[in-house]
Amino acid sequence: MSGQAVTLGVIATDRSPHRQTARPSAGHVLAVGSAVPVLVLSGWLLAGLPLLLLGWFRPLPMLVAGGGLAVLLCRYGLRWYGLRWYGLRQSGETISATAGQTAAVLAIAVASGVFNGIFRGEQLLVRRDPGTYAEYAIWLARHGSLPIPRGDFGGPDPALRFDGMGFYDTDDGILPQFMAGSPMVHAIGDWVAGIPGLLLVPPVLGALAVLTFAGAVARLVGARWSPLAALAFAVSLPVLYTSRTTFSEIPSLILIFGGLSLWADAWRRARSDQTPPAQTRTDQTRSAQVSAALAGLAFGLSLLVRIDGLRDVLPVLPFAGLLIALHRISRTRAGGAPLPAGVAGRLGVPLLGGLAVGALWGLTACYALARPYAEYLSGSLNPLLGICAAVLVLTAAGTALAPRLAAARLSRGSPVRWPVRRLPGVAAGLVVLVMAALAVRPWVQTVRRVPDSPEDALTAEFIEKTQEASRLPLDRTRLYYEDSLHWLFWYVGIPVVVLATLAAAVLVHRLARGRELGLLLPLAIIGWTTVTTLWRPGITPDHPWASRRLVPVVIPGLILLAVWGLRWLRARAGNSGRRRTGPLVAAGAVLLVVPAAVTSIGTAFSPVNRGEAAAAADLCAALPRNASVLFVERVTGDRFGQLVRGVCGVPAARVAFPPGTSLPLYADVARLIGEVRAAGRVPVLLAAQADQLEPYGTASPVVALRTRQDERSLVDPPDGTWSLNIDVWMTVPR
Template sequence: MRGTVTAHCRPEHVPGPATVADRAGPGRQPRLQRLAAREDLAGRVLLVASVLPVLLAIAWLVVAVPLAAVGGFHAWLVLPLAGATAVLLLRWAMPRLRAVPVRPAPWWSVVATAAVAVGFAILAAATHSEQAVLHRDAGTYAQVGLWLSGHPGLTTPIPADAFGSAANAVTFAHPGFFVQDGLIVPQFMTGWPTMLAAAFWLDGWPGMFVLPAVVGGAAVFAVAGLAARLCGARWAAPAALLLALAWPMLRVSQTTYSEPLACLMLAGGISLLIDGWSVAAGRTRSRTDASVRRDAGVLLGLAGLVLSGGELVRLDMGVDFALVVPVIGWWFLRRRAGAAAFVAGAVVGGGLGFLDARFVTWPYLQVNWVSVRLMVLLLVAATAGTLITVVALRWRGGAARPARRRSIAVAAAVAVAVAVAGVLLAARPLLYVDRSITAAGTIDYVASHQLRLGLPVDGTRGYAEQSLSWVSWYVGWPALVLAWFGAMAAAAGVARGRDWRLLPVLLVYGGSGVATLLRPAITPDHPWADRRLVVEVLPAVVLFAVFALARAARAGRSAATRRVLRWTPLLLVAAVVPGALVTAQLAPLRTEMGEPAAAAAVCRALRPTDSVILMDTQWAPTVRNQCGVPVAALDDPTVERIATAVAGVRAAGRDPVLMSSSTLTLLPYGLPLDKVVYLDTQEDQHQLVRRPDGTDPRRLECWIVRA
């Protein structure tokens, strides 16, 4: 079927084929009808293509994560099951997506959007890092994916037998991996490592390093598709360009971070939610109520599955889902089809996320319990508040009352509230100083960088009050101001009841984006901390900035404000240029190059009968996951402790090997050292109060002693 969706930010009126044909002469009608058919097809392609990647992603996750949790992650099992699940989901979704009313779109918009997304993926793949050794989160993700590529489960028993009587004198835990109940348990949620493992099956380390680029390109296209749903297909390409030129988005797509997949899941889930609403609201004479309920139910059920299933990828995706709950309550109050289906899908995805969190990655949740507790409280409050409100309004008969457009005064008050919130957010550096860091190790880390950068030394500084400036580094103040006006206009439109499609975008992207800026909850060195901007903040800026541009173009079509139209291209250029300049400077700078070869050199230096005793934890996951050799570390190496560990290994019938990432821990003991790795490479900078402008040198070493 074909239909027309009226969007509040539609920049111009595009008449349907019948309208054009009526105005044209009889000779022109066939040509105009063919043109309209091509534009309808272009709009449909953009709609379907923007959610197809997220459907494939959730099909993989609902199969791969449970199999990895129970020790059944085998290629011969997970690949056919995930493929069958993908086929099933697509068979459900594709007919329903064809029922979504679409607006005619020019083919140039579809081609330009695809070109931006594909170009982004190619650039990220061509400039990818090679972080294969433990070094903050990307190295941990890579090592967990490497382990899964060769093992059916995530956990492994501690190799106590390989260290004999010395097992109690060494530790088997290290950054990125915990020890619980005699098992070594990896950090982070399970979803992304399963994808990295599959990429390793396909092409080893290169496949793993390129996968984030592919997912990042899909995320760019998904956000562009969401912008098209809100503002029209002509605005998909500018949205894709704005996001692709934001360097944090490119940076996380150059290495094995989970943020590109989390960004894809959120944008795709919100798009499916809007599509389900469009089907439920777009009843026509050719469709029965039963078909409307069926089609809307499938799309909204998939939206619930995707949005709650984001918890399998990123721990704090529960905050985003909590902000969706009131939206579903509102939809239920309107007695529209699909609310129950959304809840059913959310139960499945959320249930898998709970099982992964409680029974697989539980130590990770315990370490981050402060943030987890806040997320759980928000989920409980949102769910309870929504239920109470829905029941109360239903009891009072509020659901049966027709929706009324609210007054201009209410919309103005809401817009003013958004404006004040923006001013306060920008003024935070003048109002207070954030000292939220409490962990001793992080305090020492921040203090060391403050000393190096010549800043006042205060390791408790979290610099959260400057988070809006972090965003301005990568998108520029013109885009931020546009996004601010766009958020005001969107909030006013929702307050007047004009466009319900903006409601989930305002609550989820706007609410989560502001919450992230208020409390980034991350070590504040850059570009490390800029990962926090990728999932909600940067897409929010893009969506609201494009919304403002679309409104400006729409206003320019009226006779009274036609001069505004001439400024719209200039506003778009002003929004794009700052990000383009930063990305052009930083995109070609590759980091951690040569690490896979260094890890292979470590494995070549070891034998199957070795038990490795580490003086630090740098090489622990490489030795265990890649080399397949038992490994443990000494917390505080001394001559006596080293002798005890060596004697225990020998008594167990194995060969003791001492290993360190520096000669400093081995030279004092007068032991003969063998140099295994001596690699000079580059790493991300560690800036605290200004934007990164390059990379820093990094030396990677591995020294061993056969005791």
């Protein structure tokens, strides 16, 4: 691959008013189609946060503001795609997407969406994160504001508890646990078709993620490799898993890899030696700067979707500083001759500006809407913020001092010394060494954490129960993080990991020699996020649950590098004199797809949590319209508390219980019943068992859910589902 990013194809459009071709090329379709998701999502999130903060997150304002911004970003982000690009060659041939390649990518994306739509989940009960995200989205769709009111229970009472799993009770009301970006997207489904529409949004996002990822591969590796990469990505179990229910990982992936696509387009335009017809060099530079700014915006907005996005896109900050520094050095060099990346250095400021705007949106949402969540994560978030601050300071200092340092270096005129000459080989060897260390980690380290908070204690108890169910040695302090690279062996296969490591080593070697500069940012994001995620996944280690950590960057990043490595091997084989490289590519394609498919087949056709939507409807139908619901058992309150508020539309609260017990005091429940009646509302008590309600009246069943849930595997890839039985009993006190 040359130092420039490859192009997807051309459209023979003449900007003259007298002549236009009627049909875009296949490469143009792939380029535009894979860029639209990130631009639309960015526009929606840009408009959504201010409207949510104002309490106006409603269909009409969002259609006008969010839809308008999405159209605007597409208008300016895609306006240059209609121009023919010249001078972009690889191995002496112009790179372009054929109709077959574009059709294959689109077919894989559509098939992925349909397949995941058929086997979608129905996680509405707040048992883990998807339930929280779903209830968060339902509340936004139907109320358009935060915080969530506590409701009328006749006044404050020390026995009333409004917090629970996934929700915090604050002075102003109830706040959901997570960032607002994903719920603002999922809310569209509820506006369109209620809960069934909400449950179909994840498969649609999954299909768009396949398309977005394929577009990034087409730009960074080559269009002919995009169908293979899209297929390997789509069949991976973690991608199937997160494309079937309300997770945040898929929207994050669209923003990050969509941002990489926009960046590749910006770099290509800035580095092109030829200007398209009817376009000046200034127009070409301006179009590159617009794409760079939009790429930075997408990177920054990933914080609005996942707070972990702060770590994922951290390399963008020093990279933008590097571009600015190179541009400043180029402007001060004698004779004005630009450095190899000097022209592209003009992209540094717009990239940094877009990143700053997107990050501002994310940090504002975190402070205004998710502060309790940030406080809960302070043990890991504060060090990350410190690292970001240090990187910012170093980047600013390096950018400011770059011309002086370069001038001093040139004035000395010292020859290249041994360490610098050896740098490419050392850097490539370091890549292999890091991956080898992660591979042998299970034999030299056992990662443990002694619980030091109530949340950690619940996690330790969960791990111990999972160990008991799986007949493993009981050790509640185990985190199993040392096996993280082996998770990738399960989900993408050893060949993908090996090829990706080879590709990363080759690319690092070339980058150290000043080549392949267009791949520096993608490789930095993929490499940094992969190593930090594998070292400390930061998630409960049962599978498929823990696999979600690998979805936004690690799995797509390794697949992208693996197809680059396969392309490199093909080129090497061709250069060595082999006339037929087709068998090599075919064997590589099988090795990239089959291992992931074999792992996925165990759960790919097994939908989970089916029946939760019907259970929610049954519960809501059983509640009086003027009810105030009291949960007299903790687990039922955690699972159904926000569902009663958001879906059923009536106030709900748990009744506090003494430490060491699971039921509240009779006196507290009786007092709250009286207070609710005095407020003119109907007290309704809910619990998991009929005998828990006997002191207060005759109980009747309102929910009897019999369904399947995700497996909880700790040391093996998941290959099935577990049963899940949930009962809810109700009484209206006498």
